[in-house]
Every structure is written in C-alpha cells, then in structure tokens.
Amino acid sequence: xxxxxxxxxxxxxxxxxxxxxxxxxxxxxxxxxxxxxxxxxxxxxxxxxxxxxxxxxxxxxxxxxxxxxxxxxxxxxxxxxxxxxxxxxxxxxxxxxxxxxxxxxxxxxxxxxxxxxxxxxxxxxxxxxxxxxxxxxxxxx
Amino acid sequence: xxxxxxxxxxxxxxxxxxxxxxxxxxxxxxxxxxxxxxxxxxxxxxxxxxxxxxxxxxxxxxxxxxxxxxxxxxxxxxxxxxxxxxxxxxxxxxxxxxxxxxxxxxxxxxxxxxxxxxxxxxxxxxxxxxxxxxxxxxxxxxxxxxxxxxxxxxxxxxxxxxxxxxxxxxxxxxxxxxxxxxxxxxxxxxxxxxxxxxxxxxxxxxxxxxxxxxxxxxxxxxxxxxxxxxxxxxxxxxxxxxxxxxxxxxxxxxxxxxxxxxxxxxxxxxxxxxxxxxxxxxxxxxxxxxxxxxxxxxxxxxxxxxxxxxxxxxxxxxxxxxxxxxxxxxxxxxxxxxxxxxxxxxxxxxxxxxxxxxxxxxxxxxxxxxxxxxxxxxxxxxxxxxxxxxxxxxxxxxxxxxxxxxxxxxxxxxxxxxxxxxxxxxxxxxxxxxxxxxxxxxxxxxxxxxxxxxxxxxxxxxxxxxxxxxxxxxxxxxxxxxxxxxxxxxxxxxxxxxxxxxxxxxxxxxxxxxxxxxxxxxxxxxxxxxxxxxxxxxxxxxxxxxxxxxxxxxxxxxxxxxxxxxxxxxxxxxxxxxxxx
Numbered sequence: 084x085x086x087x088x089x090x091x092x093x094x095x096x097x098x099x100x101x102x103x104x105x106x107x108x109x110x111x112x113x114x115x116x117x118x119x120x121x122x123x124x125x126x127x128x129x130x131x132x133x134x135x136x137x138x139x140x141x142x143x144x145x146x147x148x149x150x151x152x153x154x155x156x157x158x159x160x161x162x163x164x165x166x167x168x169x170x171x172x173x174x175x176x177x178x179x180x181x182x183x184x185x186x187x188x189x190x191x192x193x194x195x196x197x198x199x200x201x202x203x204x205x206x207x208x209x210x211x212x213x214x215x216x217x218x219x220x221x222x223x224x
Numbered sequence: 225x226x227x228x229x230x231x232x233x234x235x236x237x238x239x240x241x242x243x244x245x246x247x248x249x250x251x252x253x254x255x256x257x258x259x260x261x262x263x264x265x266x267x268x269x270x271x272x273x274x275x276x277x278x279x280x281x282x283x284x285x286x287x288x289x290x291x292x293x294x295x296x297x298x299x300x301x302x303x304x305x306x307x308x309x310x311x312x313x314x315x316x317x318x319x320x321x322x323x324x325x326x327x328x329x330x331x332x333x334x335x336x337x338x339x340x341x342x343x344x345x346x347x348x349x350x351x352x353x354x355x356x357x358x359x360x361x362x363x364x365x366x367x368x369x370x371x372x373x374x375x376x377x378x379x380x381x382x383x384x385x386x387x388x389x390x391x392x393x394x395x396x397x398x399x400x401x402x403x404x405x406x407x408x409x410x411x412x413x414x415x416x417x418x419x420x421x422x423x424x425x426x427x428x429x430x431x432x433x434x435x436x437x438x439x440x441x442x443x444x445x446x447x448x449x450x451x452x453x454x455x456x457x458x459x460x461x462x463x464x465x466x467x468x469x470x471x472x473x474x475x476x477x478x479x480x481x482x483x484x485x486x487x488x489x490x491x492x493x494x495x496x497x498x499x500x501x502x503x504x505x506x507x508x509x510x511x512x513x514x515x516x517x518x519x520x521x522x523x524x525x526x527x528x529x530x531x532x533x534x535x536x537x538x539x540x541x542x543x544x545x546x547x548x549x550x551x552x553x554x555x556x557x558x559x560x561x562x563x564x565x566x567x568x569x570x571x572x573x574x575x576x577x578x579x580x581x582x583x584x585x586x587x588x589x590x591x592x593x594x595x596x597x598x599x600x601x602x603x604x605x606x607x608x609x610x611x612x613x614x615x616x617x618x619x620x621x622x623x624x625x626x627x628x629x630x631x632x633x634x635x636x637x638x639x640x641x642x643x644x645x646x647x648x649x650x651x652x653x654x655x656x657x658x659x660x661x662x663x664x665x666x667x668x669x670x671x672x673x674x675x676x677x678x679x680x681x682x683x684x685x686x687x688x689x690x691x692x693x694x695x696x697x698x699x700x701x702x703x704x705x706x707x708x709x710x711x712x713x714x715x716x717x718x719x720x721x722x723x724x725x726x727x728x729x730x731x732x733x734x735x736x737x738x739x740x741x742x743x744x745x746x747x748x749x750x751x752x753x754x755x756x757x758x759x760x761x762x763x764x765x766x767x768x769x770x771x772x773x774x775x776x777x778x779x780x781x782x783x784x785x786x787x788x789x790x791x792x793x794x795x796x797x798x799x800x801x802x803x804x805x
Contacts, residue, residue: 097516098506099507099514100319100509101291101512108435108438108442112435112439114429115289115429116429124373130518131518208514
C-alpha cells in the first residue's frame with residue numbers, strides 16, 4: 084500500500100501553518116517552518132485564500148529527472164530521496180516541480196523531500212490535508 | 225533567543241545589528257524587553273512625532289515556537305495621549321521575525337521622502353515608497369506582497385494608510401490580514417518618519433535546547449488549544465460572541481455610552497454576522513484556533529453589477545461603529561469598517577469620536593456651522609460615511625479635527641462632559657462598572673486587556689467581593705499579563721498558558737524559570753512599566769472620568785466618586801507604584 088498526501092479541503096484552511104511547524108518540529112526537532120517539506124501560503128491580494136502544496140509522490144518525478152548531479156533518486160512506490168553529498172545546491176529540482184511542492188532548505192541549500200509520515204495531517208485543526216492510499220489510476224482516495 | 229536587535233536610523237538610511245543576549249535572558253522578551261529598550265533609547269523630552277522618538281518592536285522566546293504565541297509588541301510615545309504608547313498585533317509578524325533571527329527592532333530618525341523598511345533575513349534596507357505613498361492600507365499590502373513575496377517564505381507586512389501619513393494621532397498600523405497595532409497612534413509615529421511600511425521575511429529554523437521535551441510541551445499546549453474547549457469561544461464566533469452576553473447584562477455601550485443595552489443587538493450579534501455575512505475564519509501564523517472573522521460585503525454599484533470586498537470584523541469594531549452609532553445591520557457596519565480599514569484609523573477611536581460628534585450635534589454643542597450643513601444622527605450610516613469622506617479629504621476644519629480624537633475635539637468645541645476618553649484614549653466596549661474604568665485609567669496601555677477589570681465586574685453580578693479583594697485580583701492579573709506579554713502570547717490563550725506549562729516550555733528552550741520566579745518577574749515588569757510611564761508624566765489621579773459616566777447605569781450600578789478614588793489608591797499601592805510624582 085502506497086500512501087500519498089492529498090489536499091482534500093483547501094477551502095477550510097485558516098492559514099495557521101500548524102502543518103509546516105509540525106513538519107519542522109517532528110522530523111528535525113527544530114522550531115519555525117524553515118525545514119518543512121510542504122507549504123501553505125496566502126495568495127497575494129486575495130484575503131483568506133491559501134495555496135497548499137504537498138508532494139505528489141510521483142512515480143517518475145520531474146525533480147529527480149532535473150537533478151544534474153544524481154542527488155535525487157526515485158523511491159519504490161514514488162517520491163524521492165536525497166543524497167546530500169551529491170547535491171550541488173543548484174535548485175534545478177524545485178524549479179522542475181511545477182506545482183511548487185518540493186521545498187528548498189535555505190539554510191543548508193538542499194531540497195526537502197517529503198517522507199509521507201503524515202505529521203502535517205495530524206496537526207491540521209481543520210482536516211485540510213489527508214494521508215490516503217493511492218488508487219491504481221494514480222489518484223488518492 | 226540570540227538577543228539580536230536591529231537598529232535602523234531612517235535619517236541616514238543605515239541599519240546595524242547588535243547582539244544583547246543578556247537582555248533577553250534577564251527579561252524574556254516582548255513587553256519587558258521593549259520597555260527597557262524604550263527607556264534606553266527614548267527621551268521623555270521629545271515630541272511623540274519628533275524624528276528622535278523611537279519605535280520599538282519585540283518578540284519573545286515563545287514566538288514561532290508554541291501555538292498562539294502570535295503577538296509582536298510595539299512601544300513608542302503616543303501622539304494621542306502624549307504618554308507611553310504600547311500596542312500588540314498578531315498576523316505573521318512574530319513568526320516572520322523569529323525566522324529572520326532578529327528579536328527586536330529599534331527604529332529612529334525620519335526620512336525626508338517616503339520609504340519602507342525591508343528586512344530580508346538579516347539584511348535590512350530602507351527603500352523608496354515614493355510610488356505607493358498615499359495608497360490605502362489594504363492596497364499597500366497587495367503592492368508589497370506582489371513585489372516581495374518569495375517562494376516558500378513567510379512575509380509579513382506592517383503598513384499605514386493615508387491617516388498615518390496625515391499624522392492623525394488615532395492612526396494605526398495594520399499587519400497582514402486586518403490585524404492592527406491599534407489604539408495609541410503608532411500609525412502617526414510611522415507617518416512622521418515617512419515610514420509607509422515594514423516588510424519582514426525570513427526562513428530560518430530555530431534550534432531547540434531539548435527537542436524531546438519541546439515536542440511534549442508543544443503537544444500539551446496544542447491539545448489544550450484545539451481539543452480542550454478553552455478557546456472554543458474564539459474558535460467559533462470569535463470576539464463578537466461578546467455582543468449578546470454583554471447586552472444581556474446591560475454592559476454594551478450604546479449611543480456614546482448613554483446606556484448598556486442596544487435594542488438591535490440580536491441583529492448585529494456574532495451569531496447574526498456569522499449567519500449573514502461571514503465567509504471564513506482565518507488565523508495568525510501558528511494559531512490553530514483561528515479567531516479572525518472574515519465577512520464578504522457585496523454591493524450593487526450599477527444595474528446588474530456588484531462589487532465584493534472582504535472585511536474582517538471583531539467585537540470592538542461592532543461596538544465602536546455599531547452600537548455606539550446605533551447602526552443595526554451587519555452590512556452597514558461592514559461598510560463603515562471597510563472605510564476605516566482603508567484609511568488606517570483605529571476603529572475604536574474613530575467610532576467613539578463620531579459618537580461624541582453626534583451627541584455634540586444633537587445637544588447643540590456644535591451646529592451646522594461646524595458640520596458645514598451635514599446633519600449627524602445616530603443610526604444614519606450615510607452621514608457617517610460622508611463625515612469620514614470629509615475627514616479623509618481634509619474637507620472642513622471640523623472634519624479635519626475629528627481624526628485628532630475625542631479629547632482634542634471636546635477641548636476645542638465643547639461637550640467635555642460626554643467626551644468619552646481617559647487621558648486622551650477612547651475606551652473599549654464595556655459598560656460593566658468600576659473595575660473596567662479603573663483598567664482604562666490605570667492600565668499600562670489603557671486597554672481593556674491590561675487586566676481583568678471588565679470580567680471582574682461581570683463576576684460581581686454573581687457574587688459580591690470586598691473592594692480590596694477586587695483591586696488585588698485586578699493588580700495580580702495585570703502583573704501576570706506582563707509575563708504573557710513578554711513571551712509573547714496572544715491573551716486569548718491566557719487560559720491555556722498556566723505558570724507551570726510556561727516554566728516547562730521555557731525549560732525545553734534551555735531557560736530556567738520557576739512559576740514563582742515568573743510571578744515575581746511579572747510584578748517587577750509592571751513596576752518598570754510605570755517608571756517609564758511616569759517619565760512621560762503619567763498620573764492616574766490626573767485622569768478625569770467623563771462626567772457622563774457618573775450618570776449612566778452600568779451592569780453593576782452607578783460609579784461612585786469616592787470608591788473610584790479609593791480603588792485607584794489601592795491599585796497603585798498593590799502594584800507598588802510610588803505615590804510621589
């Protein structure tokens with residue numbers, strides 16, 4: 084069974100960013116949102132409209148294909164893993180992610196691949212994101 | 225915290241960062257650190273709008289680390305009262321600042337042309353605001369957000385509207401989605417420096433001393449916020465939940481504090497707003513409660529054509545331009561709030577001042593000569609919109625004066641007896657009794673949130689308490705809130721953050737504080753605050769209670785002069801504020 088993250092109730096987001104704080108805190112033991120593998124941001128000029136992007140767990144990831152150093156490798160079931168020693172901090176991977184789900188660690192100069200642990204889901208007060216099983220068509224349900 | 229303080233001198237356009245870790249170790253952060261910084265860098269001899277007058281912003285050790293620690297503290301000298309100006313705002317400012325690694329800003333000087341301060345990580349630049357000086361507060365946010373937003377970064381924007389540019393002493397500074405540094409005129413202070421906005425973006429993480437303990441304390445607090453029911457009121461109706469209960473106890477100020485009952489309260493209650501105009505709740509960064517109520521105001525502007533704007537509402541704006549002006553529909557209240565938001569006035573001050581103007585007009589203290597033919601009546605939304613249009617376009621001396629506040633207008637035009645202000649600041653929406661009035665007089669920022677005055681009044685309806693006991697409880701609460709305001713926690717979460725969980729939270733961050741030490745710190749900080757206030761000639765005995773207040777029935781009966789004097793004496797005695805000038 085392959086679990087993927089899905090934005091199921093975008094319109095219920097209140098923009099509290101508890102998901103991003105949870106990702107940084109639970110996986111890195113750090114405060115802030117700077118190490119979060121997903122993101123929420125306000126659309127500029129549209130009061131109260133939030134854009135939430137989570138990794139699609141692509142089976143043939145554009146980010147890995149764009150990496151000139153072979154630092155991002157595809158994981159079985161989809162998604163990518165980072166070999167930090169190989170990363171040359173060029174940022175081609177995040178540019179290749181059209182949905183802007185792959186986040187960039189500005190402090191370390193590396194991408195932040197999602198591991199689909201679901202901490203962001205657990206700390207969302209409104210059920211905006213869900214961890215679901217991938218269906219054969221590739222979509223979560 | 226690193227104790228990094230960013231000093232920006234707008235006269236030269238230069239910035240520098242100094243590290244003062246000791247300051248934050250000793251004083252935590254927030255209000256305590258800001259008080260110390262203003263005492264160091266301010267000068268009580270200078271005019272509030274002098275280039276020398278500093279503006280201080282601080283965050284605290286819990287900022288961006290624990291839920292609902294969302295506030296940033298601003299300190300300055302108030303152009304409205306001439307005394308200490310302190311204001312707190314939410315939005316994303318505290319979170320963004322924490323991620324830049326800068327814990328405090330000290331802004332001095334004045335630019336000779338419009339500028340904005342752009343803080344990007346630890347880089348600070350003073351940049352031209354020439355192209356958007358004159359823009360409304362919401363437009364300024366849109367312009368800067370589009371210009372500065374970077375992928376994945378949190379961006380917070382503090383800005384003034386045209387009211388601040390005109391140096392209206394009731395101008396506020398608006399933060400992100402309709403959060404405000406309101407009340408004491410920060411907008412005018414920024415305007416006097418030609419500082420249109422401050423934009424902050426950072427993306428750093430914060431190293432935690434004991435990340436395991438941190439995770440565990442975090443979980444406890446998160447559960448209390450989201451699951452315990454402690455913040456349910458704010459999570460659901462938000463602050464407008466107060467309309468009906470206050471009306472029921474006759475504590476909802478109506479038509480310039482004439483009575484505590486508004487006959488149409490049920491039409492403009494939190495419940496009515498929710499049903500008729502609310503479209504969404506949103507949150508400050510790192511607040512899973514999300515109390516910000518957003519309404520949609522749809523208006524027909526031509527046949528078959530509508531315009532739609534989103535307007536945030538809260539209890540205090542509903543009181544200020546609703547019950548105070550006798551406006552009985554959510555839509556009309558939203559129209560008034562939307563106008564005020566664009567100009568960047570403090571909504572409470574503007575509502576109270578319009579209420580004074582209406583009573584002055586109706587009682588004959590002023591006439592059509594002053595209003596240049598405009599007839600002011602309670603309940604007349606159109607005349608209030610017209611009045612604000614005239615104020616914002618500088619159309620007529622009387623209207624230009626209205627944005628200087630109730631105290632200024634009453635001293636120039638008369639009607640002092642019903643000029644609702646305490647030391648120059650117009651009050652919040654509570655006609656509950658003597659405790660609330662003591663808060664406005666003696667509170668450090670003369671805000672209803674300085675202590676529990678209005679809530680003590682409500683307790684008295686259930687159970688009598690000796691006067692001494694009431695004042696003691698009030699002072700203890702004022703002292704404790706110094707702790708919360710130093711961390712810096714939104715006071716709506718005051719029930720979540722007890723002394724022990726705060727001590728545990730600090731310990732996980734490598735700071736050793738016991739609950740006892742925290743309480744002691746609160747008492748000391750309150751005293752430090754009054755020392756600073758005294759340097760600005762603060763004297764609670766010099767503050768006159770509007771005569772009208774002795775002639776209206778509050779929730780707990782009539783105010784008594786002798787009792788009020790006794791309360792003030794006790795307040796100062798219990799707070800340890802020396803009686804000498």
